Amino acid sequence: MGTSHRNKREKRKASPEKKIRGNQDEKKVRNMETRHFIWIGFLVIAAVIVMWTYCVAENDQSRNLDELLKYYNVTHSLSKIDRRSKLSLQEYMDVYDAKFPVLITDVVPLWPAFNWTKDFFLKNYGGVKVTVKTVEGDLSKAESLALPISMFIQKSHSGSFQTWTYLEDEMFITQRPELLNDIGKVAYLEEDYFELFPAEIKPWNAMLLWGSVYSRSPLHIDPYNWTGTNAVLMGTKRWKMYPPGQDDYLYVINDQKSGFPLDCYKYNSPIDAYDVNLDKYPKFQKTKWLEFDQYAGELLLIPTGWFHQAFNVEETMAISSQVMNTNNYKIVLEEILKAGNFDDINLPIDYASLLPEKQVETLMSVLPGKILEKGRQVTESVLNQLKYDELYQQQG
């Protein structure tokens, strides 16, 4: 056999191996390509899952908020507030109280207090000192001063977004029967279990709120989470009100106490809803709120649990108060219990099944003496201050 034949045979012998190797290489390449595709597919699926989860979470949050609002009975549309006259007590209790704010239009115009004017205060009480908040800069830099009403009036007619003055005094009206008598009765507020509180710790029930243009309250829930009232006598108040369930979006400051003799937690947001820093408080964008103007002669009833902030769009005078009734007493009692007013408390075994008045009376009957004593001291020192102011007024 010649060499050429042998080579050919060897070549023929070698070629299947090469073919196999070639096939294996192709297979390897195909495998690698497949693995690439799998990886790319995996990454695409992972990206889709991440985006989907994010969207679902976002949707969930707003769905949760909607569900929460339903849970808190906020079934009204937040697009407007109802203005009601001739509203029956039954309808108020069933539809609005502890559920949704309402403006009552036919009560305040009947009050003699609706005729109060600046001149009336200047003439009769010009020398009386009242508590006045002044702000220069942002809301967190508010300062509280005791100023004679005449001095406050010099400042009350003007203000700017950053500089304003707000008379906020709980004692001025309540200590003057002639002024208190000018405030009429309100059928929706007749049932008031705060009346069962000992005098030393009963909340003052007619706070005078008289502010220059741009003056505003903090964004807050009221003490003891009561139902608030606000009657505008002069001017216009703009409100932003946030239904319950949005503490997270409002960056509510936790663990703050009021420091009242009968203590309670203080629920304040650090946000000024009229001047929001969204870089600092981005979640605030997700809030849902009700916004409206309240005009002179209108009485606003603010449900328990609603954060609210008032903004005086012109010089505005108002009186605020509060109520504890069938619809909110459990919430108020719970606030009192959880604020740690009692070191040790022994309530009767059937406490929870007692009628509301009995529950309130029972809790009040076991209040520690030191709370009442502190209440007495605080009231006394404020009253002494008032006596001093009267003297100052007579001499002045």
Ligand SMILES: O=C(O)CCC(=O)C(=O)O
């Ligand atoms: O009128 C105001 O400035 C706010 C009053 C208020 O929010 C309140 O009394 O709780």
